[in-house]
Amino acid sequence: xxxxxxxxxxxxxxxxxxxxxxxxxxxxxxxxxxxxxxxxxxxxxxxxxxxxxxxxxxxxxxxxxxxxxxxxxxxxxxxxxxxxxxxxxxxxxxxxxxxxxxxxxxxxxxxxxxxxxxxxxxxxxxxxxxxxxxxxxxxxxxxxxxxxxxxxxxxxxxxxxxxxxxxxxxxxxxxxxxxxxxxxxxxxxxxxxxxxxxxxxxxxxxxxxxxxxxxxxxxxxxxxxxxxxxxxxxxxxxxxxxxxxxxxxxxxxxxxxxxxxxxxxxxxxxxxxxxxxxxxxxxxxxxxxxxxxxxxxxxxxxxxxxxxxxxxxxxxxxxxxxxxxxxxxxxxxxxxxxxxxxxxxxxxxxxxxxxxxxxxxxxxxxxxxxxxxxxxxxxxxxxxxxxxxxxxxxxxxxxxxxxxxxxxxxxxxxxxxxxxxxxxxxxxxxxxxxxxxxxxxxxxxxxxxxxxxxxxxxxxxxxxxxx
Amino acid sequence: xxxxxxxxxxxxxxxxxxxxxxxxxxxxxxxxxxxxxxxxxxxxxxxxxxxxxxxxxxxxxxxxxxxxxxxxxxxxxxxxxxxxxxxxxxxxxxxxxxxxxxxxxxxxxxxxxxxxxxxxxxxxxxxxxxxxxxxxxxxxxxxxxxxxxxxxxxxxxxxxxxxxxxxxxxxxxxxxxxxxxxxxxxxxxxxxxxxxxxxxxxxxxxxxxxxxxxxxxxxxxxxxxxxxxxxxxxxxxxxxxxxxxxxxxxxxxxxxxxxxxxxxxxxxxxxxxxxxxxxxxxxxxxxxxxxxxxxxxxxxxxxxxxxxxxxxxxxxxxxxxxxxxxxxxxxxxxxxxxxxxxxxxxxxxxxxxxxxxxxxxxxxxxxxxxxxxxxxxxxxxxxxxxxxxxxxxxxxxxxxxxxxxxxxxxxxxxxxxxxxxxxxxxxxxxxxxxxxxxxxxxxxxxxxxxxxxxxxxxxxxxxxxxx
Numbered sequence: 001x002x003x004x005x006x007x008x009x010x011x012x013x014x015x016x017x018x019x020x021x022x023x024x025x026x027x028x029x030x031x032x033x034x035x036x037x038x039x040x041x042x043x044x045x046x047x048x049x050x051x052x053x054x055x056x057x058x059x060x061x062x063x064x065x066x067x068x069x070x071x072x073x074x075x076x077x078x079x080x081x082x083x084x085x086x087x088x089x090x091x092x093x094x095x096x097x098x099x100x101x102x103x104x105x106x107x108x109x110x111x112x113x114x115x116x117x118x119x120x121x122x123x124x125x126x127x128x129x130x131x132x133x134x135x136x137x138x139x140x141x142x143x144x145x146x147x148x149x150x151x152x153x154x155x156x157x158x159x160x161x162x163x164x165x166x167x168x169x170x171x172x173x174x175x176x177x178x179x180x181x182x183x184x185x186x187x188x189x190x191x192x193x194x195x196x197x198x199x200x201x202x203x204x205x206x207x208x209x210x211x212x213x214x215x216x217x218x219x220x221x222x223x224x225x226x227x228x229x230x231x232x233x234x235x236x237x238x239x240x241x242x243x244x245x246x247x248x249x250x251x252x253x254x255x256x257x258x259x260x261x262x263x264x265x266x267x268x269x270x271x272x273x274x275x276x277x278x279x280x281x282x283x284x285x286x287x288x289x290x291x292x293x294x295x296x297x298x299x300x301x302x303x304x305x306x307x308x309x310x311x312x313x314x315x316x317x318x319x320x321x322x323x324x325x326x327x328x329x330x331x332x333x334x335x336x337x338x339x340x341x342x343x344x345x346x347x348x349x350x351x352x353x354x355x356x357x358x359x360x361x362x363x364x365x366x367x368x369x370x371x372x373x374x375x376x377x378x379x380x381x382x383x384x385x386x387x388x389x390x391x392x393x394x395x396x397x398x399x400x401x402x403x404x405x406x407x408x409x410x411x412x413x414x415x416x417x418x419x420x421x422x423x424x425x426x427x428x429x430x431x432x433x434x435x436x437x438x439x440x441x442x443x444x445x446x447x448x449x450x451x452x453x454x455x456x457x458x459x460x461x462x463x464x465x466x467x
Numbered sequence: 468x469x470x471x472x473x474x475x476x477x478x479x480x481x482x483x484x485x486x487x488x489x490x491x492x493x494x495x496x497x498x499x500x501x502x503x504x505x506x507x508x509x510x511x512x513x514x515x516x517x518x519x520x521x522x523x524x525x526x527x528x529x530x531x532x533x534x535x536x537x538x539x540x541x542x543x544x545x546x547x548x549x550x551x552x553x554x555x556x557x558x559x560x561x562x563x564x565x566x567x568x569x570x571x572x573x574x575x576x577x578x579x580x581x582x583x584x585x586x587x588x589x590x591x592x593x594x595x596x597x598x599x600x601x602x603x604x605x606x607x608x609x610x611x612x613x614x615x616x617x618x619x620x621x622x623x624x625x626x627x628x629x630x631x632x633x634x635x636x637x638x639x640x641x642x643x644x645x646x647x648x649x650x651x652x653x654x655x656x657x658x659x660x661x662x663x664x665x666x667x668x669x670x671x672x673x674x675x676x677x678x679x680x681x682x683x684x685x686x687x688x689x690x691x692x693x694x695x696x697x698x699x700x701x702x703x704x705x706x707x708x709x710x711x712x713x714x715x716x717x718x719x720x721x722x723x724x725x726x727x728x729x730x731x732x733x734x735x736x737x738x739x740x741x742x743x744x745x746x747x748x749x750x751x752x753x754x755x756x757x758x759x760x761x762x763x764x765x766x767x768x769x770x771x772x773x774x775x776x777x778x779x780x781x782x783x784x785x786x787x788x789x790x791x792x793x794x795x796x797x798x799x800x801x802x803x804x805x806x807x808x809x810x811x812x813x814x815x816x817x818x819x820x821x822x823x824x825x826x827x828x829x830x831x832x833x834x835x836x837x838x839x840x841x842x843x844x845x846x847x848x849x850x851x852x853x854x855x856x857x858x859x860x861x862x863x864x865x866x867x868x869x870x871x872x873x874x875x876x877x878x879x880x881x882x883x884x885x886x887x888x889x890x891x892x893x894x895x896x897x898x899x900x901x902x903x904x905x906x907x908x909x910x911x912x913x914x915x916x917x918x919x920x921x922x923x924x925x926x927x928x929x930x931x932x933x934x
Contacts, residue, residue: 056709187654206647245731246731263731278748278823282818294845305809306853308812312808333790336803338780345749345909348909349751364527442812445808449808
């Protein structure tokens with residue numbers, strides 16, 4: 001089954017490129033040709049590839065090979081491929097490419113992409129590039145660089161179709177035409193008033209419905225969703241998702257139109273936020289997916305691992321307090337991992353669900369009791385089932401009903417505490433301004449180990465006489 | 468800071484609706500008015516809301532209240548709100564709404580949305596609705612219902628702008644106009660040949676660049692990305708992400724154009740796949756985010772919890788084998804949770820990263836040794852640091868260097884095994900056709916508990932003489 005069916009082609013094509021699908025065989029061929037530096041053959045193949053596929057190929061190569069392949073690319077493909085590359089490969093290229101070449105590439109990019117590239121260069125090189133860019137492009141890039149990378153300002157591009165409300169449909173189409181020659185992603189014409197305030201928008205498809213001499217303000221949509229430059233990218237993505245839009249204008253606090261964000265960038269943001277969530281939940285960093293060195297990955301993870309280790313040392317100390325109990329009934333040790341694993345798991349489930357619920361708006365922090373009640377009801381059932389099961393196992397194994405009661409009741413109590421703590425901590429950290437995903441991480445599990453083992457061994461000590 | 472700035476409005480508006488931003492106060496007002504059944508006041512507010520916001524409000528209410536609010540909505544808002552609702556609320560509405568009303572709503576929907584609604588109705592009600600729909604709509608919906616819900620066929624809509632290559636630009640614009648009157652999301656005109664085969668496409672913005680009498684085949688892009696109906700939605704989302712596109716045509720195996728997928732649906736797919744990944748990693752189900760009853764949530768989680776419990780019982784049995792060792796050096800029990808937590812954590816980190824890497828294409832299963840080597844190098848560092856640390860703690864605490872060596876070496880070995888197993892299992896399960904996310908779940912951690920504790924207690928027994 002073939003996911004990408006290349007369409008039939010026509011000899012009278014405007015564009016002579018017939019896109020090739022990149023399969024494993026083609027990849028190996030290209031890698032082979034790259035290694036043997038077969039310029040001519042490579043050029044023949046590469047010009048038929050999508051830039052994203054070229055980038056994917058380069059990601060698989062080592063730095064020198066990918067640099068060589070990049071040097072063969074025409075500027076329009078090189079430009080897009082550069083933007084699609086893995087961070088480490090891009091960094092290498094930007095470090096090694098001659099400034100002239102970077103300049104040529106950046107000059108042709110949309111302002112948001114240009115800002116991403118310039119922003120990732122070291123200070124002096126960035127300055128040098130900015131100086132050689134055209135006046136308009138460099139002032140746009142400089143403006144965009146002032147906004148935080150993960151805010152609406154950092155995501156937006158300056159290139160957009162803007163008309164005045166009194167302009168005609170004909171004029172709006174002219175504006176779109178001029179833009180469309182240089183640029184993709186033109187879906188909407190924005191409408192401003194005398195003070196550059198955003199007052200409306202017209203979808204491209206609607207522009208076609210009206211007579212050329214009609215004034216834009218008579219047909220525009222007045223209630224345009226927009227964001228200010230400081231809105232976080234996760235919130236921006238939420239607006240795209242909720243309202244099913246493909247572009248979103250960005251304004252300053254006064255409502256002056258500054259730029260627009262398109263959905264292709266939002267798809268990347270969603271992926272990025274997703275990776276970050278998952279990485280945080282296991283105590284790592286999304287950057288790990290980029291091809292960082294193992295030493296750097298270990299450095300990213302170690303702080304979380306060491307904190308977890310310290311919390312677990314707490315569990316060790318707790319156990320040490322109960323050495324006498326353990327020494328008397330050594331079988332208790334066999335049930336420690338069971339109780340801590342199940343309660344840790346319940347806590348993690350609740351936390352993960354609550355973290356997602358907060359992110360998607362399913363959970364409203366002002367009505368915190370709703371998820372708390374639901375998760376508690378759930379953990380009562382899970383704790384009940386697991387507690388009963390393990391009570392029977394314990395009673396049979398040790399040959400004592402009391403032993404079964406101790407493990408069963410401990411399981412029940414600690415599962416419920418975990419469910420409660422797992423639900424409350426993400427909401428609390430959100431309230432306090434932290435990222436809720438962090439609290440759903442390994443700390444959660446480690447903390448539940450301490451709690452579960454404490455309850456279990458305390459109860460066992462209390463009832464030691466009957467064990 | 469205000470994420471959604473409602474734009475200034477103009478009296479000569481085509482649409483008289485001035486969108487309101489939904490804040491907590493407005494929400495409470497609406498809930499109050501809903502409870503007191505104040506039709507008139509509610510109508511006044513609701514008509515100024517985006518359908519997605521109305522749906523969000525309804526999601527917060529109980530079933531009767533949300534049904535009442537829904538009954539007040541005009542059909543065009545009701546239609547969109549219905550599609551945005553939580554599954555449980557939608558199910559309730561579809562169960563209780565009169566068939567005529569459902570029919571009116573479905574008739575006005577795009578075919579993919581209509582198919583979603585009809586597909587969620589019980590068989591006889593679905594039949595009844597299909598019978599009363601217009602011939603064209605019902606045949607489209609019936610076609611879409613034949614495809615799997617999470618495939619390209621299940622995602623696509625039938626409504627699209629299609630012209631023949633020999634048609635003129637003028638004709639293409641006419642086709643777009645006709646479609647634009649009824650429908651949003653028209654970004655692309657698809658071009659077919661005499662046999663309905665997809666041969667090209669023209670972006671709406673490019674259509675504006677050419678003279679009206681120009682033939683479409685002279686200006687179209689020939690190499691159109693497309694998918695066949697059976698491609699999985701995750702793969703489809705990957706194509707949107709990789710190639711930065713807003714719509715994608717869907718064909719049958721022979722290349723005949725059948726429909727198109729737009730990016731707004733893909734944004735939802737990404738969110739859905741994300742939720743599913745996270746839920747699976749903690750041993751639950753993404754459905755949990757919908758407002759299911761605690762009993763149903765517990766039922767979703769219990770199979771995973773019970774399997775985890777059984778694996779942990781294995782750990783208990785392992786510990787039981789070493790009762791004699793534990794009885795002699797009871798402090799060993801204090802270090803069990805530390806070793807199992809850190810190795811479980813390392814395994815989970817590797818697994819989570821590999822699962823994401825597979826999903827995003829960063830990891831190539833044909834070159835499995837690359838991630839394995841990287842994760843192993845990483846776990847050597849983490850195991851080395853944690854092992855050394857815990858060795859010192861152990862030696863000091865127990866007053867014996869050998870004790871420190873036992874805990875340190877056990878930590879090092881089990882962290883490395885975890886890193887290896889955590890890396891290999893997701894790749895292996897992907898190869899075997901399972902979802903890699905499942906293997907990154909609680910099993911991973913439970914399994915590492917068994918391994919870590921076995922190694923630790925074996926080593927301790929081996930060196931018991933010197934402890």
